[in-house]
Amino acid sequence: MSIKTLSLTPQLYDYFLSISLREPPILKDIRQRGYSHPLGRMQIAAEQAQFLSFLLKLMKAKKVLEIGVFLGYSSTAMALALPPEGKLIACDVNPEYAEIARSNWQKAKVESKITLKLAPAIQTLQELLQQGEGGTFDFVFIDADKDNQEQYYEYALQLVRQGGVIAVDNVLWYGKVAQPEVDDETTKRIREFNQKLLRDERIDLTVLPLGDGLTLALKR
Numbered sequence: 001m002s003i004k005t006l007s008l009t010p011q012l013y014d015y016f017l018s019i020s021l022r023e024p025p026i027l028k029d030i031r032q033r034g035y036s037h038p039l040g041r042m043q044i045a046a047e048q049a050q051f052l053s054f055l056l057k058l059m060k061a062k063k064v065l066e067i068g069v070f071l072g073y074s075s076t077a078m079a080l081a082l083p084p085e086g087k088l089i090a091c092d093v094n095p096e097y098a099e100i101a102r103s104n105w106q107k108a109k110v111e112s113k114i115t116l117k118l119a120p121a122i123q124t125l126q127e128l129l130q131q132g133e134g135g136t137f138d139f140v141f142i143d144a145d146k147d148n149q150e151q152y153y154e155y156a157l158q159l160v161r162q163g164g165v166i167a168v169d170n171v172l173w174y175g176k177v178a179q180p181e182v183d184d185e186t187t188k189r190i191r192e193f194n195q196k197l198l199r200d201e202r203i204d205l206t207v208l209p210l211g212d213g214l215t216l217a218l219k220r
Helices: 010-020 025-035 046-059 073-081 095-107 121-130 149-159 173-178 185-199
Strands: 063-067 087-092 114-118 137-142 160-169 203-208 214-219
Touching: 010 046, 025 046, 025 073, 025 095, 046 073, 046 137, 046 160, 046 214, 063 073, 063 121, 063 149, 073 087, 073 095, 073 137, 087 095, 087 121, 095 114, 121 149, 137 149, 149 160, 149 185, 149 214, 173 185, 185 203, 185 214
Parallel strands: 063 087, 063 137, 087 114, 137 160
Antiparallel strands: 160 214, 203 214
């Protein structure tokens, strides 16, 4: 028994992975190559990708929206968890990242499940609503720029169905959110966003200390 979540020492973290991580070889290859990228720290952790996949299977999700693709690791993991008829709409604005992501989707044989929207995400979200896609998504994963995070969330709430889930990454922001002396704009925005969701009566909320902090919002 413990009255709070354990801190994971390097030794305990390795053990945690050794008893929990079931990673297909293709996904491991994509993840490891992603970590070698100069901005590889933007990629989610292996255990986080596995959790998202587990959650999609638990929900029997068929329609997913990802805001922020980077090199395609998280979208590949989620697409692998979807049934054959499942669909994932992936939003990003960086053509260089998108090309790497496409290559990874092809290698994992999930490209047929994924539709890439290479445009500012807010524009894509507005278009989806205009096309009558509101309330049709089972799951939304937000892992993009923090300046627009609140807008992404508000659009996601309109796009996800009742009982659907919105997952938001980086809510613990490398621990900076808990350090009062840190007052840069990004950290302050994330603190404000976290407080907004805590008070939001439109959702049920849980926050997991997984990866860099993962919020799950269940639409009521």
